[in-house]
Amino acid sequence: MDSERWRQVRDLFERALDLxxxxxxxxxxxxxxxxxxxxxxxxxxxxxxxxxxxxxAIDVPTAMLREALEAAPAESQGDQWAGLRLGxxxxxxxxxRGGMGAVYLAQRADGQYLQRAAVKLVRSGWDVESLGRRFRxxxxxxxxxxxxxxxxxxDGGVSExxxxxxxxxxxxxxxxxxxCDHARLDIRARLELFLTVCEAVEHAHRKLIVHRDLKPxxxxxxxxGQVKLLDFGIAKLLQDGVEDRSETRIFTPEYAAPEQLxxxxxxxxxxxxxxxxxxFELLTGAHPYPVDTPTPAAYSQAVLTGEPTLPSxxxxxxxxxxxxxxxxxxxxxxxxxxxxxxxLDAIVLKAxxxxxxxxxxxxxxxAGDVRAYLSHRPVSARRGRLRYRAGRFLRRNAxxxxxxxxxxxxxxGGLLLSLWQAGQTRRQxxxxxxxxxxxxxxxxxxxxxxxxxxxxxxxxxEPGVRDLLDRAVERIDxxxxxxxxxxxxxxxxxxxxxxxxxxxxxxxxxxxRALRDAEAAGDPALQVTVHRRLGDSSLYxxxxxRALDHARAQLRILEAAGITDPELLTTARLKVGTSxxxxxxxxxxxxxxxxxxxxxxxxxxxxxxxxxxxxxxxxAAMARLGRAAEVVPLTRVAYEAVQASPELPLLTSSxxxxxxxxxxxxxxxxxxxxxxxxxxxxxxxxxxxxDDTRTSVAMNNVAQSxxxxxxxxxxxxxxxxxxxxxRRNLAPxxxxxxxALVNQGVILRKAGKPDDALAALEEAFTIFEGKGQxxxxxxxxxxxxxxxxxxxxxxxxxxxxxxxxxxxxxxAEPSYYPGAEAATPLLVQARLQYRLQQLPPDCxxxxxxxxxxxxxxxxxxxxxxxxxxxxxxxGRDGEAETLLAGLTEAPLAPGVSxxxxxLLPALSPR
Numbered sequence: 001m002d003s004e005r006w007r008q009v010r011d012l013f014e015r016a017l018d019l020x021x022x023x024x025x026x027x028x029x030x031x032x033x034x035x036x037x038x039x040x041x042x043x044x045x046x047x048x049x050x051x052x053x054x055x056x057a058i059d060v061p062t063a064m065l066r067e068a069l070e071a072a073p074a075e076s077q078g079d080q081w082a083g084l085r086l087g088x089x090x091x092x093x094x095x096x097r098g099g100m101g102a103v104y105l106a107q108r109a110d111g112q113y114l115q116r117a118a119v120k121l122v123r124s125g126w127d128v129e130s131l132g133r134r135f136r137x138x139x140x141x142x143x144x145x146x147x148x149x150x151x152x153x154x155d156g157g158v159s160e161x162x163x164x165x166x167x168x169x170x171x172x173x174x175x176x177x178x179x180c181d182h183a184r185l186d187i188r189a190r191l192e193l194f195l196t197v198c199e200a201v202e203h204a205h206r207k208l209i210v211h212r213d214l215k216p217x218x219x220x221x222x223x224x225g226q227v228k229l230l231d232f233g234i235a236k237l238l239q240d241g242v243e244d245r246s247e248t249r250i251f252t253p254e255y256a257a258p259e260q261l262x263x264x265x266x267x268x269x270x271x272x273x274x275x276x277x278x279x280f281e282l283l284t285g286a287h288p289y290p291v292d293t294p295t296p297a298a299y300s301q302a303v304l305t306g307e308p309t310l311p312s313x314x315x316x317x318x319x320x321x322x323x324x325x326x327x328x329x330x331x332x333x334x335x336x337x338x339x340x341x342x343x344l345d346a347i348v349l350k351a352x353x354x355x356x357x358x359x360x361x362x363x364x365x366x367a368g369d370v371r372a373y374l375s376h377r378p379v380s381a382r383r384g385r386l387r388y389r390a391g392r393f394l395r396r397n398a399x400x401x402x403x404x405x406x407x408x409x410x411x412x413g414g415l416l417l418s419l420w421q422a423g424q425t426r427r428q429x430x431x432x433x434x435x436x437x438x439x440x441x442x443x444x445x446x447x448x449x450x451x452x453x454x455x456x457x458x459x460x461x462e463p464g465v466r467d468l469l470d471r472a473v474e475r476i477d478x479x480x481x482x483x484x485x486x487x488x489x490x491x492x493x494x495x496x497x498x499x500x501x502x503x504x505x506x507x508x509x510x511x512x513r514a515l516r517d518a519e520a521a522g523d524p525a526l527q528v529t530v531h532r533r534l535g536d537s538s539l540y541x542x543x544x545x546r547a548l549d550h551a552r553a554q555l556r557i558l559e560a561a562g563i564t565d566p567e568l569l570t571t572a573r574l575k576v577g578t579s580x581x582x583x584x585x586x587x588x589x590x591x592x593x594x595x596x597x598x599x600x601x602x603x604x605x606x607x608x609x610x611x612x613x614x615x616x617x618x619x620a621a622m623a624r625l626g627r628a629a630e631v632v633p634l635t636r637v638a639y640e641a642v643q644a645s646p647e648l649p650l651l652t653s654s655x656x657x658x659x660x661x662x663x664x665x666x667x668x669x670x671x672x673x674x675x676x677x678x679x680x681x682x683x684x685x686x687x688x689x690x691d692d693t694r695t696s697v698a699m700n701n702v703a704q705s706x707x708x709x710x711x712x713x714x715x716x717x718x719x720x721x722x723x724x725x726x727r728r729n730l731a732p733x734x735x736x737x738x739x740a741l742v743n744q745g746v747i748l749r750k751a752g753k754p755d756d757a758l759a760a761l762e763e764a765f766t767i768f769e770g771k772g773q774x775x776x777x778x779x780x781x782x783x784x785x786x787x788x789x790x791x792x793x794x795x796x797x798x799x800x801x802x803x804x805x806x807x808x809x810x811x812a813e814p815s816y817y818p819g820a821e822a823a824t825p826l827l828v829q830a831r832l833q834y835r836l837q838q839l840p841p842d843c844x845x846x847x848x849x850x851x852x853x854x855x856x857x858x859x860x861x862x863x864x865x866x867x868x869x870x871x872x873x874x875g876r877d878g879e880a881e882t883l884l885a886g887l888t889e890a891p892l893a894p895g896v897s898x899x900x901x902x903l904l905p906a907l908s909p910r
Contacts (some may be wrong), residue, residue: 214274276351285325338685346381488517524561551575607641612655843870856893
């Protein structure tokens, strides 16, 4: 091949690689202009690139590349070595190619036993003598490696025509990246698999063996999920003391270290760098050095002179390809970027540093940082930052830290309030003595609680969260002389911690005791705190009247004590409004909450923590009244204030984003809501991490928007993450897990996966019933969706039975089931009654459905059609004619059921 032809082939090859696979054929049709030979040569290079991404270093002579190009088509035609006998092995078919040679699937052919293997032999066009030496070295190297994650050497020799060959363990599976993407492994699972790779490489390093060509195609994962490290063909024994530069120059530039490209002496650090590139790809799906044209020379230049991209930045790509890569990691670009930001960014960048001395000194050190990240411990790549290390400690010891912090805050709050009271009723000196005694009591209590987590006390065992709390309560009970205000604060803290575990009965018990102590101590601030938490437990338990009582008690106590703190008053009124919402008294709730908007804005500003707490409750009340659109301008004010306040605390910013996203969604503006909810999700992920139940709330909101937008598969994937997070972090019977399962069931039904939906709904309802909440609204929703699925499947009697269990709640709480929400179960019931020939003479529930206000067009039309059918069946033709007036003059709205559409043409007044 002359140089001009080679340039033409290379140019077309590189341009074709830049295109999507589907676009390459039309491109080559036009570019090759009928030159079949040119097209064959370009497609041969593309195939080699796809099947064997091994690439020669940049200084391989161009003549050798031309020879390989010319030889490749001949070698690829018909597997020319298939059937060849090499020792005890017979070659079946070619399964791969690399810089060293071709790899064949082989069978044991000597009749001793059945076994498959991978046989590697030199392909033509290369220096056979040099590659022969390399094969012999590989045989010697692999013979020293005994590790379950390194492919074993089975045999080796020389063919009759002088070709060296190796017989290796055959791994039936996918390469590392393909396996992870195919299985859609999340970040944690990918990191755990990466640690297995590190263990295999570390084993080789202990044998003083460097791989020198680590890349995903040399790391296979078999069908059982076991990792196998392949191809030590260019590895070199460090102790041989001889550095033949000609043997160090075959590697893959995309994964090569800078010193490797320069031809410097080989050390284990080049494997560390390659693992850094692999880790980057595992996490993001991209290469740390993006290049315009993916050629060996371009990658080499980028590795030598460029700086790697931050993984979190690469993961934030919101293009179609970026969203696809994130979905393969069970995530979204915003969520994935937030997960990688910080520790994982630091780990990858340290592994990729240009100077080997500044990289991890060993693969074990790299793996150690990954393990530290997975267990929420500080990683060495960010060593020395006090704030960071403290944050890792708090994340790792979340319960104990929250417990201590809450007690300290309560103590400080009690001290301030007590000082205020002392100014009126006691002398400062007496107050100081009392507070010193209280502080000593709290300090002693904390020391005793945390001592229970000391391995020397527990004989090395680690107490569970519930055990630690139980022991803390025992210590409180074991100190009968404790002052009521101190005991009340500690009991309130314990009750709050049990609430976090979803143990609301136990929380309520402790909080009631705390309330008695607070009343005995005459401590109004503590009484308000306990009533607020008792109200929260009542809301969780669905005891909304009791929650309202606790909210109103806060206002009475504050008024009686003369406490005019705007924040305490606002919070108490907010709890009143929230409780009224849950009781279905939305008009009353709106009357409480609407004035709060102006008050909070004037007192605290539109971008404030108080506004962040108030707006979601207001949006919920107005949505129930069919006035969701009225809230959007209010939440938009707060959203715009957030955009103009970059210094705003992340928690406040995220809550305001959430309020605006929810308001937009409830107003039917899902297109506008979805990006805001994703922004909220990204901020929550930064606050709490990806694997936190608070993050799962934001993910749930995104899933709902995606579902409303018709992007159901994305919604399904997001809800899978929500449920998985709650399973990992909550008890198996936690209400929040059940609520997520209900939402998952709704979306799975929409995605056409009824069996999966039913399984989720059954589990949810079982949890609610076990908690005594079988009549709560989410439990009723689970029954409703189950009925719809049974209707879809033609299981009409079962569906009608379920609707019969739903109807009492719709009838009893009309204010909570306005318009479309009431119409849905009523129309399902009517359709089932028609199919089972059970429509009653009064046509219940259709007259009520027709009379509902603010129905969407498709529900209003369907209700009239079904009501007309019922009226005709019972001889009321005039009523049917009135119901049908105008229905035949215009097309039916989308969403009218197939049954109603079938019935309409046959309807005519008799």
